[in-house]
Amino acid sequence: MTRITVPALFVFLFAGLFFLLPALAEVDLSNQLVVEEQQFEPGSFESPGACLGCHPGIHQEWSHSMHSFAWKNRWYQDDYQMAHSETGGATDVLCGACHAPIAARTGQLPPHDASRFDDTSKQGISCDFCHTITDVERPYNMGNISSPGNMKMGSRGDGSSPYHGIEESALHRSSTFCGACHNVKHPASDVMIIDTYDDWKEGPYAAEGITCQNCHMTPGTGIGSNPGKSSPMGMDRDNVAFHGFVGGSSFGQRKMGNEEQAKLAEEMLKAAAEIELSSQRNDSQVDLLVEVHNVGAGHKIPTGVTYIRKMWLEVVVEDDSGSVVYHSGAIDEQNHVDPEAVFYRLLFEDEEGNLTGKSWRATAIGYDRRIPAKGSDREIYTLDLPQGRSYEVTVRLMYRSFTQETLDFHEGEDAPRIESVEMARQTLRIP
Numbered sequence: 001m002t003r004i005t006v007p008a009l010f011v012f013l014f015a016g017l018f019f020l021l022p023a024l025a026e027v028d029l030s031n032q033l034v035v036e037e038q039q040f041e042p043g044s045f046e047s048p049g050a051c052l053g054c055h056p057g058i059h060q061e062w063s064h065s066m067h068s069f070a071w072k073n074r075w076y077q078d079d080y081q082m083a084h085s086e087t088g089g090a091t092d093v094l095c096g097a098c099h100a101p102i103a104a105r106t107g108q109l110p111p112h113d114a115s116r117f118d119d120t121s122k123q124g125i126s127c128d129f130c131h132t133i134t135d136v137e138r139p140y141n142m143g144n145i146s147s148p149g150n151m152k153m154g155s156r157g158d159g160s161s162p163y164h165g166i167e168e169s170a171l172h173r174s175s176t177f178c179g180a181c182h183n184v185k186h187p188a189s190d191v192m193i194i195d196t197y198d199d200w201k202e203g204p205y206a207a208e209g210i211t212c213q214n215c216h217m218t219p220g221t222g223i224g225s226n227p228g229k230s231s232p233m234g235m236d237r238d239n240v241a242f243h244g245f246v247g248g249s250s251f252g253q254r255k256m257g258n259e260e261q262a263k264l265a266e267e268m269l270k271a272a273a274e275i276e277l278s279s280q281r282n283d284s285q286v287d288l289l290v291e292v293h294n295v296g297a298g299h300k301i302p303t304g305v306t307y308i309r310k311m312w313l314e315v316v317v318e319d320d321s322g323s324v325v326y327h328s329g330a331i332d333e334q335n336h337v338d339p340e341a342v343f344y345r346l347l348f349e350d351e352e353g354n355l356t357g358k359s360w361r362a363t364a365i366g367y368d369r370r371i372p373a374k375g376s377d378r379e380i381y382t383l384d385l386p387q388g389r390s391y392e393v394t395v396r397l398m399y400r401s402f403t404q405e406t407l408d409f410h411e412g413e414d415a416p417r418i419e420s421v422e423m424a425r426q427t428l429r430i431p
């Protein structure tokens with residue numbers, strides 16, 4: 001196996017970002033180069049098809065996971081191609097390192113148009129990439145070390161396979177394994193673009209020893225178990241690692257024809273939050289206290305690319321005749337959300353001080369309102385509700401995996417209407 005390091009790639013990458021962010025040109029980026037980037041011969045990583053025959057169940061689950069669509073999916077491609085054109089290609093390898101890791105580590109990326117990708121490279125984050133990771137040098141920006149070859153790393157190490165070697169890897173049982181990709185740091189401004197791993201690590205679940213795998217590699221919501229065999233020729237196990245990696249992407253999954261996985265994503269979203277309501281009257285006004293609790297996620301909700309996604313509160317008040325007397329967070333005819341709603345998400349500040357959802361332009365965090373694991377968020381709505389009538393309040397926590405504005409921008413008049421998922425709902429009567 002040839003292994004060439006290519007610092008030149010980074011020089012190119014950072015040069016592009018300097019160009020983009022001249023104010024940061026003075027920053028010393030040498031500390032970003034802790035890990036020497038790894039390059040292997042094309043074909044060094046096996047295709048998922050090579051694992052299918054002996055691991056059919058796992059292959060089926062993985063093929064419906066967002067990991068398998070990490071490069072191909074059109075919403076990723078829309079953002080990636082926009083980053084490419086706005087930075088003159090400086091982000092090509094940066095983004096591709098996580099979204100097409102085999103391509104990035106076998107010299108097939110750049111160019112960004114996938115014209116040099118082989119079939120394995122197109123299949124996103126696949127079996128052999130994860131199962132030949134031997135170390136994580138830093139828990140962000142793809143800081144994991146690959147050692148492709150016949151030895152497959154797994155968390156058990158006690159089985160045997162006629163096709164490949166097996167080595168026990170405690171790393172595969174730990175959240176650090178996921179953290180190398182589920183933590184994204186802007187290489188020039190150091191802004192944390194995605195902080196799921198850091199956030200988990202500082203939160204209550206890490207303290208209890210509950211990992212990403214406990215929730216995302218077991219079927220269903222919460223910490224499930226999945227008795228069976230990982231291969232028909234393998235041993236009976238109490239819990240075979242589930243490979244569906246379900247998150248919140250119900251819309252994308254449904255559009256790609258994976259209805260079952262879309263439903264799993266909706267269940268995941270619904271398991272994350274609960275709403276608690278109370279009110280206090282002051283003459284003709286009522287203070288409505290809305291508390292949103294994060295009861296099911298091991299990290300903030302929302303997490304991940306929250307600057308592309310949207311979570312918000314919808315509050316509807318009806319009087320006793322059924323007329324709507326107050327409505328916040330409504331969806332209009334163009335499928336846009338009321339801009340005055342309470343939003344839970346992250347937005348960046350760009351070099352001109354404007355809010356942006358373009359991660360490559362992030363110079364600082366511009367807006368951050370999210371609900372911590374096992375924590376809550378409080379909002380008070382002051383409502384004009386004259387006495388002498390009764391009112392019914394309905395509050396819903398809503399989620400979209402993309403904004404309608406983003407879809408409209410990329411796809412124009414033919415843009416699909418993004419679905420809204422109700423994560424939680426609560427009602428209250430006000431006498």
Ligand code: HEC
Nearest residue numbers: 046050051054127152154155156157159161163231234235
């Ligand atoms: C000829 C059959 C066969 C093929 C092909 C095959 N495997 Fe396996 N694999 C097995 C068997 C059998 C086991 C042991 C199962 C057990 O421990 O119960 C296994 C176990 C594993 C483990 C678990 C390691 C551990 O102990 O935690 C991993 C990871 C793995 N295989 C990855 C792969 C990958 C990746 C591919 C494709 C590149 C692949 N396998 C192809 C038969 C196969």
Ligand code: HEC
Nearest residue numbers: 051055058059062125126127130155172213230239240241
């Ligand atoms: C994103 C990384 C990732 C991808 C992609 C991935 N795996 Fe895994 N796999 C893991 C991790 C992590 C574990 C160990 C989970 C644990 O022990 O909690 C695992 C466990 C396994 C096991 C052992 C299951 C058990 O419980 O005994 C097998 C076999 C396996 N993977 C095969 C595959 C095959 C085949 C594919 C592709 C179809 C694949 N994996 C894709 C990360 C991945």
Ligand code: HEC
Nearest residue numbers: 066069070076098099178181212213216245246247248249
């Ligand atoms: C090689 C980098 C990499 C590794 C390692 C990795 N992930 Fe991912 N993961 C991604 C990328 C990139 C996506 C987004 C794919 C997309 O939507 O285009 C993703 C998506 C997901 C999603 C789906 C999110 C959604 O919106 O539905 C979940 C859940 C997830 N990963 C969990 C994990 C867990 C748990 C681990 C560790 C066992 C892990 N990942 C390891 C890169 C990685």
Ligand code: HEC
Nearest residue numbers: 182197200211212215247248268272296297298301302304
């Ligand atoms: C206690 C269970 C639990 C743990 C631990 C946990 N998650 Fe999650 N995760 C959830 C739930 C529930 C959701 C759905 C709510 C949401 O999308 O925010 C979710 C959502 C996600 C999403 C999708 C976010 C989106 O909406 O696009 C990603 C990605 C993810 N988790 C990754 C991770 C990673 C990486 C870790 C470990 C560092 C981890 N999770 C730990 C329960 C958990």
Ligand code: HEC
Nearest residue numbers: 075076079080083091094095098141142181182184304305
């Ligand atoms: C260090 C790894 C890493 C890097 C670098 C990275 N991403 Fe991602 N990306 C992820 C992970 C992890 C997710 C899943 C988070 C979630 O689902 O919320 C993701 C999800 C996305 C999504 C959502 C896709 C979907 O289907 O919902 C888009 C779009 C995206 N990334 C664009 C980019 C662009 C553009 C770049 C480069 C400027 C980039 N990413 C760089 C890890 C990375």
